Amino acid sequence: MMEAVATIPPFETFYVEHRDEVLGLLRRQLGRDRADDAFQETFLRALRAYDRLSHAEHLRAWVITIARNVALDVHRRTRPQGELPELPHVDGEPPFVELAALTDGLPPKERAAVVLRYGYDLDYDQIATALGSSPVAARQAASSGVRRLRNERSTR
Amino acid sequence: MTVTPDLDRRFRDAAVRADLLDAAYDVVETEIGPLLAATTDRGLARLSFDPDPEAHLEALARLAGPRILRAPRALDATRRELDEYFARRRHAFDLTLDLRGLPDFTVRVLGELARVPYGQTATYHDLAVRVGNPNASRAVGTVMNRNRIPIVLPCHRIVGSSGSLVGYAGGLERKVTLLRLEGAIL
Numbered sequence: 001m002m003e004a005v006a007t008i009p010p011f012e013t014f015y016v017e018h019r020d021e022v023l024g025l026l027r028r029q030l031g032r033d034r035a036d037d038a039f040q041e042t043f044l045r046a047l048r049a050y051d052r053l054s055h056a057e058h059l060r061a062w063v064i065t066i067a068r069n070v071a072l073d074v075h076r077r078t079r080p081q082g083e084l085p086e087l088p089h090v091d092g093e094p095p096f097v098e099l100a101a102l103t104d105g106l107p108p109k110e111r112a113a114v115v116l117r118y119g120y121d122l123d124y125d126q127i128a129t130a131l132g133s134s135p136v137a138a139r140q141a142a143s144s145g146v147r148r149l150r151n152e153r154s155t156r
Numbered sequence: 157m158t159v160t161p162d163l164d165r166r167f168r169d170a171a172v173r174a175d176l177l178d179a180a181y182d183v184v185e186t187e188i189g190p191l192l193a194a195t196t197d198r199g200l201a202r203l204s205f206d207p208d209p210e211a212h213l214e215a216l217a218r219l220a221g222p223r224i225l226r227a228p229r230a231l232d233a234t235r236r237e238l239d240e241y242f243a244r245r246r247h248a249f250d251l252t253l254d255l256r257g258l259p260d261f262t263v264r265v266l267g268e269l270a271r272v273p274y275g276q277t278a279t280y281h282d283l284a285v286r287v288g289n290p291n292a293s294r295a296v297g298t299v300m301n302r303n304r305i306p307i308v309l310p311c312h313r314i315v316g317s318s319g320s321l322v323g324y325a326g327g328l329e330r331k332v333t334l335l336r337l338e339g340a341i342l
Contacts, residue, residue, distance in 0.1 A: 050223050
């Protein structure tokens with residue numbers, strides 16, 4: 001069971017804790033040169049949303065999702081027709097692991113929205129920030145992801 | 157994968173440029189030791205003889221919000237004015253101050269404190285009289301002791317009625333150094 005909701009740490013603490021891992025992820029996806037700009041963009045996006053976070057759960061998953069989406073944006077910008085990069089899995093704990101496997105076939109945005117909503121229990125404001133979209137779009141992505149999963153089930 | 161100092165600094169600078177921080181801090185080296193300086197969009201909020209950020213982050217977050225980052229660039233003006241002060245080229249600070257959250261009495265006492273000129277001293281009782289409460293010397297002492305922005309708000313210029321230096325949150329040695337620097341004592 002969840003204890004009292006952890007207070008949100010000062011951004012400095014959050015940044016120092018996750019910067020190396022985020023840079024590693026971005027370098028693997030984008031290469032050394034493009035990773036530096038994406039690194040800055042990732043933490044600026046996080047900073048923009050940081051004071052609206054309602055709790056401090058899953059901050060690592062949150063920032064990694066932001067980083068992945070920044071990487072996706074860079075890929076889209078730099079090779080419009082190219083295929084999407086393979087998303088690395090967030091290693092870890094029970095609910096989202098199962099969801100990650102289950103949602104494997106979904107389009108990236110829908111998959112991210114479903115995993116963040118139902119695996120990490122983030123609200124749509126947080127998800128919107130992670131995806132670089134609006135709360136309404138985040139809600140739509142999650143619900144169309146769920147619909148797609150249901151349809152896949154029933155046609156299987 | 158380790159973030160290089162250069163990449164790290166570029167992010168911190170960008171955060172300041174994008175105006176996304178509730179508070180920014182840095183450690184400023186001075187001749188009386190390292191000081192932790194923290195600023196918000198309203199002005200300088202902290203200057204502390206305890207340079208360990210951990211000692212201040214929680215209180216800063218309560219004051220200003222959680223978007224707190226070490227960002228040297230945001231403290232450029234503070235650093236420059238302190239450098240000038242310690243080089244005896246500056247007698248008054250032009251920095252705006254963030255005194256949010258302080259009780260009314262404290263703000264009035266600090267307002268009077270700010271008017272005690274460079275190179276001079278006043279007594280706790282003097283300040284009490286100036287805020288219209290001659291019996292409040294002890295309360296004035298407490299305000300001096302808890303001063304969040306020493307040096308800029310010059311609590312080192314406040315001494316006992318007998319002329320004794322009494323005390324200083326940063327240690328008496330620092331109080332003596334500052335008063336000597338200003339030529340208030342030999």
